[in-house]
Amino acid sequence: MTSPHRSAARIQIGTTLRRMREEAGVPRERVGEVLHCTLTKVSNIENAISGIKQAELEKLLDLYGADDETREDLFALNSDAHRRRPKSKIGGPIPPWLRRILDVEAIATEALYSSFELIPAVLQTEYYTRALMAGVGLSGEVLEKNLYLRMERQALLTERQPPLKLWAVISEPAFRANIGGPEIMRDQLKHVLAMTELDNVVVQVMPQGAGAHALTGTTLTLFRLPNKMPSLVSVDTPFGDHFEDGVNHVEKAGRWFDHTRAKALGVEESRELLTRITEETG
Template sequence: MFQKQTGNKEDRMVARTRELNPFGSARDLYGKELRRHRENAGMSLDRLSEVVNYSTTHLHGVETAERLPLPPLSSKIDAAFGTGGLFEGLWEIIRREQFPDRYRRYMELEAQASLIQVYCSQLVLGLVQTADYAYAVLRSGSPRDAVEKIDEKLAARIERQDILKRPVPPHLWLILDEAVLRRPVDGPEVMKAQLDHVLSVAQRPDVVVQVLPFASGAHPAMGGSLTILTLANGTEAAYMEGSHTGHLEEDAEAVRGFRLSYDLIKASALPPDESTAVIKTAMEDYARCASPT
């Protein structure tokens, strides 16, 4: 038998509050700390909603670790409670938790890199993906995930692109296999916009974009994508990624072998100006496909 709900919306939310495990995840710790600071301040969820301009439902989801505290919520909570960056710091940990274990050390090194050199075999690099393209990639890779989960992954990916928006961003050397240009992810309009964004990024003085044409034949990284990260102290790391696998290599001798592979790919790629022409040709083909007949 169904029982009639009584009380206001916030009362019903409190009744559904689940037990958090702050030692199990940063997401739970964030929720517990938010609830603690809010209650210590004598503030209701409705009142906090007015202060930070987020819905009561969303804030309840964050407190119960059922929703991600996506930016700029954390900075607003720090300002509301005077917590001096506590919640922004917790968000950084949560953000890393959204990625599988094999990516986390890579992300730490990527954040420290002064030079990022990437060969993409099938997809545009995540750091330069448009939101529409990224959503299509994430959806195809996780077809069983709920829309909310895909949205969370998308937000985390787009935020990661802030690396290229720093006052002193890392230098980016991007080599795209011709297959990347010709694989129509989510249709011609999305692809045309994505390639246009790649060309826009390529205009930056700290970015080089090349295309590895089909005509170049066999090369050392035909099994997947390859990234070489160079830190400010000259230390290098290599990351090899397939469709469902990833391997980070930090041993200097092994990295030298991957560095050679990347250099050989670079030598076979088209010069930047010719690469731009190839990308524009692909864009024109997508534009024709998108035009009504």
């Protein structure tokens, strides 16, 4: 039997609704009562097998005590899931689109990451992240809230069972960027080296002078999801992450990542280079 199509928007809605239900302490049976539906349908909505009508979504957001910003974001996203219209971006201390990204990441089984200039969020230290956020103008309560969410993501590699599998290809300039100064950068490098000791974390370095590759200039994450959900590609932009779920785009991103990691240094060579950069930093 062919699996039903699950758009990027539908997956984000389902994962977000599941998180909100769990945070509110609402059992699935209560959701079934509110929507007048079976537990199977509740599960199908949260696993993106079934879509959700706007009226049903409104009932659940009322049940979970959602704020106005989250409501507006999910209503717009649900319209996109049904009609594929361009959706608006909503601002605020913690943008709803960012929460949706975290919800997708939280259920992912594997993340394939490539970047020329950034260490992935799940490998960042607090002070490295703080320096990055301050560099783009965040401060005060907004910075602290975003920092808290970023730090929570590290638990996916170490505390979740089973843990997230991460394969990251990061260009050498990212490790020489001096984000926050030599001391912060050195601690960040040590942290990456320590995390590569985990069985579920692989880091390869694309050395300077390696030339162009398939993902040059792109910060991209390919998420593999459970329950036969299709993979999603997240591309980092100045306006937030943009998800792609088209089969052709996902397959092409997978091929590009394979070509990129084949061109990078091997795992042990990468560790040796990172060790040298750490010793040189400061």
